[in-house]
Amino acid sequence: GNSVTQMEGPVTLSEEAFLTINCTYTATGYPSLFWYVQYPGEGLQLLLKATKADDKGSNKGFEATYRKETTSFHLEKGSVQVSDSAVYFCALTTNQGGKLIFGQGTELSVKP
């Protein structure tokens, strides 16, 4: 079946460090891929998305590229801030209006 695997957390970084959170997926067909962010005590917010191979999603300094050959969608940011501390979820859907399948989430903690 379809699934998403993320690197385990928590990830602890110093401010201005480079961030990579790995995400790989297994899916039939051609999934759309998403990164969601959950700040403490809040709901999930869409961070970025990509709907086809080689697409790059970007938002707020975060980027992720849809790599079909490696079935990956790794999240990167060049310089993290304390305010980026949150739980990050990689997710996929294989059809519009269908269910969103999440990875297990990766907690990021950024220290000043």
Added chain:
Amino acid sequence: DTAVSQTPKYLVTQMGNDKSIKCEQNLGHDTMYWYKQDSKKFLKIMFSYNNKELIINETVPNRFSPKSPDKAHLNLHINSLELGDSAVYFCASSQTGTGVGYTFGSGTRLTVV
């Protein structure tokens, strides 16, 4: 304006009680969902409705019954609450075919004591 709103935000109740969580979206989306987030932050879909019709029912106990009076509302009723039902429940909505992604509510933290 809140796009997807859930009430209540917190719910503390005793085992065996029956409770409801309400969800409303003002985005004009045709599909709504309930997700459950457990204590380890894992998110799993429970139900999906498209234009008031049940589309997805993911092996959820019969004690959970969703109701969609119209495409802007999707409520979740839970009978005979158990300790294991304690979790955060998220409502979400999306529009079929747009590829925009899903909009989530802020969650309802249910604690069963």
